[in-house]
Amino acid sequence: xxxxxxxxxxxxxxxxxxxxxxxxxxxxxxxxxxxxxxxxxxxxxxxxxxxxxxxxxxxxxxxxxxxxxxxxxxxxxxxxxxxxxxxxxxxxxxxxxxxxxxxxxxxxxxxxxxxxxxxxxxxxxxxxxxxxxxxxxxxxxxxxxxxxxxxxxxxxx
Amino acid sequence: xxxxxxxxxxxxxxxxxxxxxxxxxxxxxxxxxxxxxxxxxxxxxxxxxxxxxxxxxxxxxx
Numbered sequence: 015x016x017x018x019x020x021x022x023x024x025x026x027x028x029x030x031x032x033x034x035x036x037x038x039x040x041x042x043x044x045x046x047x048x049x050x051x052x053x054x055x056x057x058x059x060x061x062x063x064x065x066x067x068x069x070x071x072x073x074x075x076x077x078x079x080x081x082x083x084x085x086x087x088x089x090x091x092x093x094x095x096x097x098x099x100x101x102x103x104x105x106x107x108x109x110x111x112x113x114x115x116x117x118x119x120x121x122x123x124x125x126x127x128x129x130x131x132x133x134x135x136x137x138x139x140x141x142x143x144x145x146x147x148x149x150x151x152x153x154x155x156x157x158x159x160x161x162x163x164x165x166x167x168x169x170x171x
Numbered sequence: 172x173x174x175x176x177x178x179x180x181x182x183x184x185x186x187x188x189x190x191x192x193x194x195x196x197x198x199x200x201x202x203x204x205x206x207x208x209x210x211x212x213x214x215x216x217x218x219x220x221x222x223x224x225x226x227x228x229x230x231x232x233x
Contacts, residue, residue: 015216015217015220016216017213018209018212018213019209019210019213038209038212041208041209041212042205042208042209043205044197044200044201044203044208045197045200046193046196046197046200048212048215048216048219049212050216130205131204131205131206132205132206132209133206133209139205158184158185158188159188161185161188162185162186162187162188162189162191162192163188163189163192163197165185165189166189166192166194166197167197167201170194170197170198170201171201
């Protein structure tokens with residue numbers, strides 16, 4: 015089971031610049047759909063990547079679904095050479111996204127995020143309009159039901 | 172016809188799904204703070220995990 019609070023706090027304590035997106039952002043806005051991993055868009059600056067590496071290193075991050083023993087180094091070089099990482103950690107699953115379809119990277123998404131008081135601190139969370147926009151832009155049939163719920167949520171607010 | 176969700180073809184699908192959204196759940200969630208919503212999710216996922224473990228122990232789902 016993913017420890018959502020633990021993962022978000024691990025990033026926050028290391029002062030990582032990140033925006034919560036995906037299912038957890040939807041839940042924070044009021045969605046009733048269950049979600050099992052944490053999706054965040056992280057800033058791609060070298061300083062932030064260094065903080066990200068330091069934040070998750072104690073949680074033994076590893077490529078989710080990859081066979082055990084595959085060479086994977088959790089370091090700044092690996093993150094800098096990649097973009098999006100689907101990881102499993104000792105606290106559960108987390109997707110680290112350098113960019114998302116229809117939204118771009120951290121800097122582009124920042125104006126479309128809101129500060130939410132979560133777990134004793136304020137964290138950036140994608141706003142509802144942008145959440146709907148990126149889900150639509152992703153073009154995945156499996157998201158259609160989630161989009162319907164998010165739109166209903168927007169109507170109920 | 173564009174094969175993207177943003178395309179107009181898909182709006183009727185979203186609208187159809189929207190009719191089945193349980194708005195009472197949304198209204199209940201909107202009364203909570205974002206933190207309370209996350210803790211509620213965490214409790215639910217923990218419960219599901221316990222149900223799965225119980226099912227496995229009972230030999231279900233084989």
